[in-house]
Amino acid sequence: MKTDLKEDAPGTAERVREIPKWAGRYAHNRTLPVLLNLGLFLLAAAVILGSSTLASREGQAGHKAAAGTLLVVSLAASAAWVWLVMTRRFGRLSRALSARLYGAEGTAVAAAKSCGRSRVNRGVALAFGLCIILQILAGFAFETTIRYMVPIMAAYLVPFLLYLWARQGGMTAPFMLLWPGLMLIHAALALAGVPPFSDVPNALTVLIPTFGYGAIAALASHAYSRFALRRVRSLAQSSEAGKEEGGQHA
Amino acid sequence: MLDPDPNIHQPTRLRIMMLLSGVKEADFKFLVSALGVTNGNLSIQAGKLEEAGYITISKSFQGKMPHTRYRLTNLGRKRLAAYWQQIDEIRTSTRT
Numbered sequence: 001m002k003t004d005l006k007e008d009a010p011g012t013a014e015r016v017r018e019i020p021k022w023a024g025r026y027a028h029n030r031t032l033p034v035l036l037n038l039g040l041f042l043l044a045a046a047v048i049l050g051s052s053t054l055a056s057r058e059g060q061a062g063h064k065a066a067a068g069t070l071l072v073v074s075l076a077a078s079a080a081w082v083w084l085v086m087t088r089r090f091g092r093l094s095r096a097l098s099a100r101l102y103g104a105e106g107t108a109v110a111a112a113k114s115c116g117r118s119r120v121n122r123g124v125a126l127a128f129g130l131c132i133i134l135q136i137l138a139g140f141a142f143e144t145t146i147r148y149m150v151p152i153m154a155a156y157l158v159p160f161l162l163y164l165w166a167r168q169g170g171m172t173a174p175f176m177l178l179w180p181g182l183m184l185i186h187a188a189l190a191l192a193g194v195p196p197f198s199d200v201p202n203a204l205t206v207l208i209p210t211f212g213y214g215a216i217a218a219l220a221s222h223a224y225s226r227f228a229l230r231r232v233r234s235l236a237q238s239s240e241a242g243k244e245e246g247g248q249h250a
Numbered sequence: 251m252l253d254p255d256p257n258i259h260q261p262t263r264l265r266i267m268m269l270l271s272g273v274k275e276a277d278f279k280f281l282v283s284a285l286g287v288t289n290g291n292l293s294i295q296a297g298k299l300e301e302a303g304y305i306t307i308s309k310s311f312q313g314k315m316p317h318t319r320y321r322l323t324n325l326g327r328k329r330l331a332a333y334w335q336q337i338d339e340i341r342t343s344t345r346t
Contacts (some may be wrong), residue, residue, distance in 0.1 A: 013341070019265065019269055020271045023269050023276075023284075024272040106278065106284075111273060233284055
């Protein structure tokens with residue numbers, strides 16, 4: 001029987017054995033959808049934070065009706081966002097966009113260890129959404145200074161991101177751990193009194209670490225997926241493949 | 251010594267199995283581009299693996315476009331592990 005593994009191609013067996021590892025790494029690092037979701041989150045954050053900031057200004061100017069309306073808009077946008085994220089529609093939209101982004105190279109879905117715990121996942125997503133709403137409300141009630149906004153956000157965002165990472169069996173791109181890592185460093189610096197973004201508007205002081213670090217992590221992961229894909233192709237494309245049993249190399 | 255499993259031993263089929271063992275599932279386009287084979291070749295080889303019960307093939311539509319997904323079965327995973335064990339034994343015996 002014809003084979004390319006026994007003795008005719010030294011190292012071939014070792015190369016073929018590497019395929020699952022690199023295929024898995026490629027699948028786990030397909031993070032363009034993360035970047036896309038971050039863009040959608042940024043849009044939602046702009047609406048929520050923009051309306052809440054305007055509400056605060058209107059309140060300080062004594063326009064209570066306008067401030068109340070804007071606060072309702074901010075809370076409604078937050079609730080709508082949480083609902084959207086928790087429903088399956090968002091997942092379907094995300095998958096469709098992902099298929100479009102990776103159109104030329106097809107789809108490889110990473111193996112995940114804990115897909116069945118949907119109740120836990122929904123509970124965590126709900127808790128995360130509530131934390132965001134509570135932070136906005138706390139900002140109004142206690143006039144939280146901008147110095148503590150990032151540390152407060154890091155207190156729930158970092159565990160949430162770590163949960164997402166662990167949910168996939170800890171096999172997601174290690175690069176994605178850059179996100180909570182950078183967020184923690186930023187929070188620690190802010191608590192220590194170092195103003196990392198002193199010359200930017202207050203809203204950006206929160207948005208830059210929240211979304212910027214996520215984008216950095218997703219881009220690093222995406223770059224690694226390009227490397228993994230090239231590796232998979234070089235390992236999987238055999239000169240012997242396709243020559244047998246109906247093989248018709250183009 | 252027994253010959254290795256003929257369903258897996260063909261190079262394209264072996265590589266299909268190896269690719270699928272590293273992921274939960276993959277679609278037709280990914281396998282074609284990763285393996286560098288023609289559409290017809292992949293269909294034939296994947297069909298043989300499906301007949302053997304080593305992979306499952308699910309066909310659906312994404313809009314108007316057909317979408318074919320492949321997944322390794324538990325049997326396929328076991329046979330793949332057994333195949334490598336056998337290859338190792340053959341290689342060890344040919345060296346000695």
